[in-house]
Amino acid sequence: MADTPRRITLNDIARACNVSRATVSLVLRSSPLVHADTRERVEAEMRRQGYVYNRAAANLRQRVSSAVALVVNDVSNPYFAEFAAGVDEALAAKGYVTLLGNSNESAERQRQVLGSLMEHNPAGIILSPAESSEFSDLERVIGPQTPLLVFNREMAGKASKGFAFDFLGLDNRAGARAATELLLARGHRQIAFYGGHAQSSSCRERRAGYQEAMAAARIKVPATWMIETAPTRLEGNAKAAALFVAGAKPTAAVCYNDAVALGLMLGLLREGRQPGVDFAVTGFDDIPEAAVGMPPLTTISTDPRERGRQAALMVLERASTPGMARRKVVIPAQLTQRDSTDLQR
Amino acid sequence: MADTPRRITLNDIARACNVSRATVSLVLRSSPLVHADTRERVEAEMRRQGYVYNRAAANLRQRVSSAVALVVNDVSNPYFAEFAAGVDEALAAKGYVTLLGNSNESAERQRQVLGSLMEHNPAGIILSPAESSEFSDLERVIGPQTPLLVFNREMAGKASKGFAFDFLGLDNRAGARAATELLLARGHRQIAFYGGHAQSSSCRERRAGYQEAMAAARIKVPATWMIETAPTRLEGNAKAAALFVAGAKPTAAVCYNDAVALGLMLGLLREGRQPGVDFAVTGFDDIPEAAVGMPPLTTISTDPRERGRQAALMVLERASTPGMARRKVVIPAQLTQRDSTDLQR
DNA sequence: CTGAAAGCGCTTACAG
DNA sequence: CTGAAAGCGCTTACAG
Numbered sequence A, B: 001m002a003d004t005p006r007r008i009t010l011n012d013i014a015r016a017c018n019v020s021r022a023t024v025s026l027v028l029r030s031s032p033l034v035h036a037d038t039r040e041r042v043e044a045e046m047r048r049q050g051y052v053y054n055r056a057a058a059n060l061r062q063r064v065s066s067a068v069a070l071v072v073n074d075v076s077n078p079y080f081a082e083f084a085a086g087v088d089e090a091l092a093a094k095g096y097v098t099l100l101g102n103s104n105e106s107a108e109r110q111r112q113v114l115g116s117l118m119e120h121n122p123a124g125i126i127l128s129p130a131e132s133s134e135f136s137d138l139e140r141v142i143g144p145q146t147p148l149l150v151f152n153r154e155m156a157g158k159a160s161k162g163f164a165f166d167f168l169g170l171d172n173r174a175g176a177r178a179a180t181e182l183l184l185a186r187g188h189r190q191i192a193f194y195g196g197h198a199q200s201s202s203c204r205e206r207r208a209g210y211q212e213a214m215a216a217a218r219i220k221v222p223a224t225w226m227i228e229t230a231p232t233r234l235e236g237n238a239k240a241a242a243l244f245v246a247g248a249k250p251t252a253a254v255c256y257n258d259a260v261a262l263g264l265m266l267g268l269l270r271e272g273r274q275p276g277v278d279f280a281v282t283g284f285d286d287i288p289e290a291a292v293g294m295p296p297l298t299t300i301s302t303d304p305r306e307r308g309r310q311a312a313l314m315v316l317e318r319a320s321t322p323g324m325a326r327r328k329v330v331i332p333a334q335l336t337q338r339d340s341t342d343l344q345r
Numbered sequence C, D: 001c002t003g004a005a006a007g008c009g010c011t012t013a014c015a016g
Helices: A010-017 A021-028 A036-049 A055-062 A078-093 A107-118 A135-142 A172-185 A201-216 A233-238 A240-244 A258-270 A304-320 B010-017 B021-028 B036-049 B055-062 B078-093 B107-118 B135-142 B172-185 B201-216 B233-238 B240-244 B258-270 B304-320
Strands: A067-072 A097-102 A124-127 A148-151 A166-170 A191-194 A252-255 A280-282 A328-331 B067-072 B097-102 B124-127 B148-151 B166-170 B191-194 B252-255 B280-282 B328-331
Touching (some): A010 A021, A010 A036, A021 A036, A067 A078, A078 A097, A078 B107, A097 B078, A107 A135, A107 B078, A124 A304, A166 A304, A191 A201, A191 A258, A233 A258, A252 A258, B021 B036, B078 B097, B078 B304, B107 B135, B148 B304, B233 B258, B240 B258
Parallel strands (some): A067 A097, A166 A328, A252 A280, B067 B124
Antiparallel strands (some): A097 B097
């Protein structure tokens, strides 16, 4: 292989065909202005030389962008992996490419990642914010030009005037309330809220929904029923014993998410409780594993892949319609009932 | 908001500071040639105007690329999600950005995705090929210039001369052999190989390792011990009964991967077998859930996130050293022993 | 239907 | 230490 062989450009094709660059450019974009014979010749030459379109150059000239940045707090989390798959699918279908960024729940890294991606001039940004991040972190680095879609989490702080963004999220409160109400309807009174980081917006909202339902049923919730964990299967498993300390012991738990719920179900066995037999559990998300849990998990279905597609379309629509009013889309909660809440004593 | 306000460029900063574009450009790259006062003034002006560097323009001029394309067969698969997180982490640390693509196991989509990403002139490509894809699919679209790293799967067909690429993969054969040998050492004789698509390269290799170990132990493997499934928890669960049809019934199974193994463990309960108590199971991958399974799963640890980092570094090294000999890196198998193979009868 | 020229936002020799 | 000019690979009016 020769060292750094020059890239084939429009010029090479034009010269070989004895036409101008403009003509080749028109061929590329299937303009009807070009004579069929010319088109033929040009296309054959492009194939022959192995020409590859340089979209970056075209974008620069046209002052457009064909990339959208996707920054998530944790790509390796199955929920966001599904979401990313949906985003990429919808973007690709529209001819856009996904610039991936991972903040790992660090506001500092999120700032760096966004800064780096901004230099690639994305047509828009889809951001699932790191837990501790605030608007002020974003405003400096994103600026008012680039369409921003915030997904899944409310941000801390107030956005300053002129910093507009769209929002796509889940109805966390209604979801947790529905799950709690199902358990109440099944006769449970001692119901814990299990898992999640209490300071995260989604956990706060889900706890609020739970507390609403408990208050409506006139049940006082002791502090021991509110158990905090990392939102992972690992911690959901590890902290199961915390449910059964002194005092009124729960017979059911509304879990922060499916990962925590699946972990808890294993942990319950260690504590001498059979999930779905003498202890009821609900989840949140409906990840694929939820349906094949043991027992299958009653949960709130959120269809992360579809949310990804939706987010992509929202941000592209915003990009092509700058004047459009800011939107806040909240997906209604959808309860999917399975065996984990039908106790078989 | 005004409609499409012009982007701030080097020119704007230069004009405001009464210096040339060249000077501003030097400031941007922290050149020592610029006087400290000038630098100060320029930097202040950039902050004031909210200047954002246009890396695409710079890359075009410099004829370099700051993007690497990552194309995986399934982003939503936790194994590849972890891998992607590792790739992105290492690329970001080196100042590169990740262009994400998802082939969804379709050779056709893979071709489209690669074609689209190639137009963004990536510095390199990391590809975990779709199952059915062949070299001929890639050669036309990738060409000989762009460094390619194939991850995880052998491709079908022969690469033609001049189409060079690096490879990073796991020692599937040794891993499955080690798992099988552990079960043999525990006294099992009826050992099944459970799960995976028989035609995929990784499944073929893992089966070969299993058969090697069985042959060395002079055990004949009947066809009923080789069970094919999709490589998912769902199918691993669904097909458990296939292990217990007529004839010599296995007391242990070497599973294609962890997902299948975790699914199988649930399925075994349905079949009246207690995994880790009267039936032994091994996995492959060591995904996070493996450690908290019930029982915790003996498996082959492959550390997908570290593989991602490694893949990123390999492809960048190749990009900066075009002449370098082609590399094939195979990660040795690492057996992690847990309770699922220590039967407690 | 095709060509010559200008320009997208940068960097890079080359002068001074 | 700073400036004027050319050029990366495209597209876009504008002529013809």
